[in-house]
Structures are given as structure tokens and as C-alpha cells.
Amino acid sequence: MLLVGQRTDILTTGQQIGQEIGDVPNMDFSLVRRNIILSQKNFSGKTVDQCVQSLSATARHGVYLVALSRGGAALPVAGTTHVQNGDVVTLLGTSADVQRVAAQIGTILEPSIKTDLVFHSLGIALGLLIGLGVVHIGSVPLTLGSGGGALLSGLLLGWYQSRHPAVGNMPSAASSLLVDLGLAGFVAVTGLQTGQQAIATIMQHGITLFLLGVVVTLVPLILTMFFGRYVLRYDNTAIFAGALAGSRSANPAFGEVLNKAGNAVPTTPFAITYAVANVLLTLLGPLVVAFS
Known part of the structure; x- marks a missing residue:
């Protein structure tokens, strides 16, 4: 807090030094933060220190490296970190300075809706x-x-x-909208296509068929959970949940897993188990019918 006495001393001292003037033209400047895609091949495979030394002192003057990422994952901003083409470099500086460096290392990633x-x-x-x-x-x-x-x-x-x-x-908002609408549409279409047939089947064969379906659905999933946890040693819950959702070809469950995880990490195990499950279902389905 500036005390009244201190303010008076400042004003008195200022008058003794000289005449007070207003803002000096062209002295105001603002810093910008820009993401640049590293695309110049002569930087690929080098360390951060080597890349900095490749730029002249005039080119890098007034520009600061504040972040580095690859495939959406943050990399340590250290001199020994190796960079590759496609890495996203975040620079801080004046607009002109950042533009000057960006022209030598890659392309500015302009935010867009x-x-x-x-x-x-x-x-x-x-x-x-x-x-x-x-x-x-x-x-x-x-x-x-x-x-x-x-x-x-x-x-x-x-x-x-x-x-x-x-x-x-x-944009992330558009992506979230498509995910929510896609999952809701999937559930709605599945219910409309199979709901009436399922009710008719239960009415014809009784509740026993429905209970058998519940057993067939839950027992393999429970066994898979124990096998993955204690035999395959899945320690990451997000990855394990994605693999389980893919093994059951459960798109709605996968959507909820993504929401809980808050990132796209479960996508890889889901994709692998989903593809394998669909191939085995297509292959074993006719075989089970043929031998039954």
C-alpha cells in the first residue's frame, strides 16, 4: 500500500528532477503467446539447445520458449529434450518477434472455431x-x-x-456435441430396432430367456475383469476400462469412460479390443450356429 507521505515525497522528488511528461509514443507493446508446428526438417531430432543455437541471436531476441508438446502430451522444456517434426512449440514475445521465429521453424497454429x-x-x-x-x-x-x-x-x-x-x-464443443448425439442416437436406434423383438421373445419363451441373457452378458465381463486385473496386471483404471468397453463393443460405455477419464487415453485399448471382438464375433457367430 502506498502511504500519503510516500506519495508526497515522490511528487516532490519528481518536480526536483524535471518536468513530468505523458506516455511516450511507440513505447507500449504487448506480448503474444503462439503455438507453432515444428515442420522444418533441419530441426528434427535435435535437442532444444541445438535448435536455439541454430537460430541467430537477432532472430531469437525477445522470444521465449514456454511450452512444448507432442501429440497432445506435454514435453519437458529442457535443453536436452529432443524435438521432432509435428511437435507444437509455444513461444512468448511480441507479435513481430514471434512471427520472425515462426517463419524459420514452422507454421503458426492459429486458433479457430x-x-x-x-x-x-x-x-x-x-x-x-x-x-x-x-x-x-x-x-x-x-x-x-x-x-x-x-x-x-x-x-x-x-x-x-x-x-x-x-x-x-x-472445436472441443463441437466434438463433445457429436459424441453426445452419436451415443444417444446409437442407444435410440438400437432400442427401436431390437426392443419390440426382445419383448416378443420374452413373451413367447418366458423370463428365463431374459435371465440367461443377463448371465451371458455379465459373467464373461466379470471374468474378464478378474483376468485383466490379476493376470494381465492392468493398473491404469482408464486404460483397463477402455479395454473392457471394447471387448464388449459397448460404445455408450466407452463414451462414459472418456468422460470420466477426461482425456483420450482409453481410446487405444478400446480400439484394439473392439476390432478383435468384432472379428471374433463375425467369425465365431456362424460357427456356433453351425455346430448348435
Whole structure:
């Protein structure tokens, strides 16, 4: 807190030094924080210190490295950290200084609220094309279907987007909306398609069939939980939950796992177990019917 006496001393001293003036033109400046995609090949594989030394003293003057990330994961901002193409470098400085450095190391990642519809439409089309593919093993047809194809396409394009963050932009709000609508639509369509048939089957065969379905659903899942926890030694709950959701091809459950985890870590185990489960279901389904 500035006391009255101190303020008086300052004013008195100022008058003794000289005449007070207003703001000096061109002395005001503001700092900006920009994310730059590292794309210049001559920086790839080098340490942070080596990259800094590659820039002239004039080029790096007034610019500060404040963050470094790869694929959405933060990297330590240390001189010994190795960088690669596609890493996101966060710089702090004046707009002109940051622009000068960005021109030498890569491309500024401009924040945008727009969605790259072309990129995502191509991903959907590619997923449907992959899902149409059928491989025959003897008389048994194997296919990923539209769901498995879309999942594989999403993994491929997601990997590409992590290496090239300038493409495939989608605001987090739009992504959350699509996830919520997609899961709600999936549940609604599944209920409309199978609900009436399930009620008719229960009315025809009694409650025993329904209880057998509950047992068939819960017992393998419980056994899988114990096997994964005590044999495979899954210690990360998010990864384990993603694997369990994929093994049951449970898209709504996977959506809830993502919400609880708060990140995309469970996506990888879900994708692997989902693909394996769908292939085995397609393969073993006809075999079970044939031998029953």
C-alpha cells in the first residue's frame, strides 16, 4: 500500500528532477503467446539447445520458449529434450518477434472455431469403404462393418492429424456435441430396432430367456475383469476400462469412460479390443450356429 507521505515525497522528488511528461509514443507493446508446428526438417531430432543455437541471436531476441508438446502430451522444456517434426512449440514475445521465429521453424497454429468439414467427411467416407470390405475364410465372411471401419478410419486420421495439427480442426464443443448425439442416437436406434423383438421373445419363451441373457452378458465381463486385473496386471483404471468397453463393443460405455477419464487415453485399448471382438464375433457367430 502506498502511504500519503510516500506519495508526497515522490511528487516532490519528481518536480526536483524535471518536468513530468505523458506516455511516450511507440513505447507500449504487448506480448503474444503462439503455438507453432515444428515442420522444418533441419530441426528434427535435435535437442532444444541445438535448435536455439541454430537460430541467430537477432532472430531469437525477445522470444521465449514456454511450452512444448507432442501429440497432445506435454514435453519437458529442457535443453536436452529432443524435438521432432509435428511437435507444437509455444513461444512468448511480441507479435513481430514471434512471427520472425515462426517463419524459420514452422507454421503458426492459429486458433479457430471452424470445423474442417472436408477432412472429417473424408474420414467418414473412408470408414464406410473399409467397412464394406469382406474377407472370406472358407465359407465364413469376415468384415469390420461400418462401425469397425469408422473406428479404424478415425485412428488413422487421428494419427495423421497429430502429426499435422494444422489440418482436421474441430472445436472441443463441437466434438463433445457429436459424441453426445452419436451415443444417444446409437442407444435410440438400437432400442427401436431390437426392443419390440426382445419383448416378443420374452413373451413367447418366458423370463428365463431374459435371465440367461443377463448371465451371458455379465459373467464373461466379470471374468474378464478378474483376468485383466490379476493376470494381465492392468493398473491404469482408464486404460483397463477402455479395454473392457471394447471387448464388449459397448460404445455408450466407452463414451462414459472418456468422460470420466477426461482425456483420450482409453481410446487405444478400446480400439484394439473392439476390432478383435468384432472379428471374433463375425467369425465365431456362424460357427456356433453351425455346430448348435
